Amino acid sequence: MNSPATPSPIVLVPGNTLITATPEAGRHLAVKMARLIMKATQPDDAVRAKLRPAYADDPALLIAAGQTVAMEFATIAAANNYWK
Amino acid sequence: MNSPATPSPIVLVPGNTLITATPEAGRHLAVKMARLIMKATQPDDAVRAKLRPAYADDPALLIAAGQTVAMEFATIAAANNYWK
Amino acid sequence: MNSPATPSPIVLVPGNTLITATPEAGRHLAVKMARLIMKATQPDDAVRAKLRPAYADDPALLIAAGQTVAMEFATIAAANNYWK
Amino acid sequence: MNSPATPSPIVLVPGNTLITATPEAGRHLAVKMARLIMKATQPDDAVRAKLRPAYADDPALLIAAGQTVAMEFATIAAANNYWK
Amino acid sequence: MNSPATPSPIVLVPGNTLITATPEAGRHLAVKMARLIMKATQPDDAVRAKLRPAYADDPALLIAAGQTVAMEFATIAAANNYWK
Amino acid sequence: MNSPATPSPIVLVPGNTLITATPEAGRHLAVKMARLIMKATQPDDAVRAKLRPAYADDPALLIAAGQTVAMEFATIAAANNYWK
Numbered sequence: 001m002n003s004p005a006t007p008s009p010i011v012l013v014p015g016n017t018l019i020t021a022t023p024e025a026g027r028h029l030a031v032k033m034a035r036l037i038m039k040a041t042q043p044d045d046a047v048r049a050k051l052r053p054a055y056a057d058d059p060a061l062l063i064a065a066g067q068t069v070a071m072e073f074a075t076i077a078a079a080n081n082y083w084k
Numbered sequence: 085m086n087s088p089a090t091p092s093p094i095v096l097v098p099g100n101t102l103i104t105a106t107p108e109a110g111r112h113l114a115v116k117m118a119r120l121i122m123k124a125t126q127p128d129d130a131v132r133a134k135l136r137p138a139y140a141d142d143p144a145l146l147i148a149a150g151q152t153v154a155m156e157f158a159t160i161a162a163a164n165n166y167w168k
Numbered sequence: 169m170n171s172p173a174t175p176s177p178i179v180l181v182p183g184n185t186l187i188t189a190t191p192e193a194g195r196h197l198a199v200k201m202a203r204l205i206m207k208a209t210q211p212d213d214a215v216r217a218k219l220r221p222a223y224a225d226d227p228a229l230l231i232a233a234g235q236t237v238a239m240e241f242a243t244i245a246a247a248n249n250y251w252k
Numbered sequence: 253m254n255s256p257a258t259p260s261p262i263v264l265v266p267g268n269t270l271i272t273a274t275p276e277a278g279r280h281l282a283v284k285m286a287r288l289i290m291k292a293t294q295p296d297d298a299v300r301a302k303l304r305p306a307y308a309d310d311p312a313l314l315i316a317a318g319q320t321v322a323m324e325f326a327t328i329a330a331a332n333n334y335w336k
Numbered sequence: 337m338n339s340p341a342t343p344s345p346i347v348l349v350p351g352n353t354l355i356t357a358t359p360e361a362g363r364h365l366a367v368k369m370a371r372l373i374m375k376a377t378q379p380d381d382a383v384r385a386k387l388r389p390a391y392a393d394d395p396a397l398l399i400a401a402g403q404t405v406a407m408e409f410a411t412i413a414a415a416n417n418y419w420k
Numbered sequence: 421m422n423s424p425a426t427p428s429p430i431v432l433v434p435g436n437t438l439i440t441a442t443p444e445a446g447r448h449l450a451v452k453m454a455r456l457i458m459k460a461t462q463p464d465d466a467v468r469a470k471l472r473p474a475y476a477d478d479p480a481l482l483i484a485a486g487q488t489v490a491m492e493f494a495t496i497a498a499a500n501n502y503w504k
Contacts, residue, residue: 003112010365011360012360012363012364013358013360013363016358016360017359017419018359018413018418018419019418019420022097022100023100023101023102024095024096024097024100024407025095026094027096027097028096029116031096031121031124032404033363034406037367037401037402037405037406038394038398038399040367040400041392041398041401041402042392042393042398047122047392047393051393051395051398052395054395055125055395055396055399056125056126056131057126057131057135058395059135059138059139059142060139060144060145060148060396061395061396061399062122062125062126062135063122063139063145063148063149063152064148064396064399064400064403065121065125065399066118066121066122066125066152067148067151067152067155067347067403068399068403068406069121069401070118070121070155070156070159071155071403071406071407071408072406073156073159073411074155074158074159074410075406075409075410075413075414075418076394077102077159077162077163078159078162078413078414078418079413079418079419079420082102082103082148082159082162083101083114083163084103084163106179106181106184107184107185107186108179108180108181108184111180111201112179112180115180115205115208133251138241139204140202140209140210140215141210141215141219143219143226143229144223144228144229144232145221145223146206146209146210146219146230147206147223147232147233147236148211148232149205150202150205150206150236151232151236151239152203153205153234154205154221154236154239154240154243155239156181157240158239158242158243161186161217161246161247162242162243166186166187166243166247167185168187168246168248179260190265190268191265191268191269191270192264192268193267194265195264195265195285196264199264199289199292206305212312223293224299225293225299225303227303227306227310227313228307228308228312228313228316230290230293230294230303231290231307231313231316231317231320232316233289233293234286234289234290234293234320235316235319235320235323237289237322238286238289238323238324239323240325241324241327242323242326242327245270245327245330245331246327246330250270250271250327250330250331251269251270251331252271252331272437274433275433275437275438275443276431276432276433276436278433279432279433279453279457280432283432283457283460289440304456307461308461308462308467309462309467309471311471311474311475311478311481312475312480312484314458314461314462314471314490315458315475315481315484315485316484317461318454318457318461318488319484319487319488319491321457321493322454322457322488322491322492323491325492325495326491326494326495329438329498330495330496330498331498332478334438334439334495334498334499335437335438335499336439336499347444347449348444348447348448349442349444349446349447352442352443352444353443353503354443354497354502354503355502355504369447370486370490373447373451373485373486373489373490374482374483374486376451377475377476377482377485377486378477378482383476383477387477387479387482388479390479391479391480391483395480396480397479397480397483400480400484400487401483402481403487404483404486404487404490407487407490407491407494408490408493409496409501411456411490411493411494411497411498414497414498414502415440415497415502415503415504
């Protein structure tokens with residue numbers, strides 16, 4: 001089991017590219033990248049499973065989680081020249 | 085019923101495009117995208133319905149929700165070259 | 169009376185444009201757009217009137233409200249090519 | 253006396269321009285613009301004077317106030333093409 | 337032992353470049369840069385070790401830490417022209 | 421002694437330029453600019469010295485301080501065309 005202090009072998013950018021076919025796919029990548037950083041910070045699956053209900057039921061955390069996705073998506077959208 | 089851990093089949097970018105006819109339509113898309121991420125994180129309609137009054141009546145959460153929209157709108161506005 | 173769950177008929181971008189004559193007018197548009205999102209999230213005038221003193225008297229909320237304006241203004245300023 | 257609900261006659265962008273001679277002047281403009289938004293939201297000088305010690309003595313609020321300046325400065329720096 | 341007030345000799349940008357071969361490497365650089373700033377602010381290894389479980393087990397802090405990485409990554413991705 | 425309400429004579433941008441020789445130097449400038457804004461807001465050295473342990477020992481404040489540096493660095497990196 002990894003301790004939080006150990007560099008994580010977790011893949012942080014699935015597919016190793018920011019380029020996606022569509023905005024919808026880009027949005028899904030943003031969600032995944034946001035989750036993978038949390039997984040790298042807290043690699044223990046059992047702890048993360050215990051924390052998940054906390055932020056899915058707390059409006060402040062739900063909003064904060066949404067802001068993370070918005071930030072990741074801004075970068076992905078720019079990478080894809082906004083799919084224009 | 086989806087559990088929060090299941091990948092959501094929810095559409096995250098309505099119309100699968102960031103391009104809108106007007107700034108007003110872009111702003112509405114920003115609101116929708118912000119809400120759909122919260123729906124993907126907490127897909128249980130009953131739980132979200134219970135959380136909604138919490139952030140609509142709490143000034144800190146109202147401001148935070150507004151910041152999420154501002155972030156999404158920044159990306160949408162850039163995608164539309166600011167409707168110039 | 170609108171309930172928070174009803175899609176709002178509120179205009180979110182006054183004049184349906186991000187273009188303004190001056191930086192001062194752009195800053196006022198940023199303030200208005202930030203307020204209109206809060207109005208769309210909480211359309212009940214009486215509830216908003218009750219919440220207003222809370223954030224005008226709380227330094228954390230005053231700062232957060234200022235950050236929302238800064239975010240909206242960044243987009244408006246870019247749309248106007250910084251009024252150069 | 254203005255009530256918080258009255259549209260403020262406060263100038264929000266001193267000089268009505270984002271262009272400054274130097275980065276130092278741009279940073280001062282960022283500080284002023286951040287303060288003027290707080291003044292527009294809470295125009296009562298006596299209330300603001302009472303709130304000021306709260307954020308100058310609270311590390312969380314000091315950091316948040318610094319983030320507002322960083323946001324405003326990002327826009328001003330872009331407007332000045334980074335004074336290059 | 338460094339006190340927090342002493343300018344830190346810690347390297348803040350490993351390799352002294354924002355350029356990376358891949359998005360995955362860029363994401364790892366974002367994580368490192370975010371951690372190194374925390375190390376520069378709190379150089380005492382023992383204190384940081386004590387703080388680490390706090391944010392790895394607290395969903396609000398996990399999300400906030402993820403937002404820091406998103407911010408650093410936005411800059412790194414732009415520096416690499418999004419690895420296009 | 422300056423009171424927090426007095427305009428500060430503190431230099432906010434050391435060297436009055438955002439241009440640095442390297443990313444490492446740019447990161448140090450970001451740290452300095454973030455600290456100088458806090459100094460301008462709370463110019464009393466004794467108060468700041470008392471506040472410093474608070475944020476160096478509090479994971480939420482450490483993360484928030486890191487986010488300020490990330491914001492300032494984004495601007496400095498753009499000013500230097502990412503040192504490419």
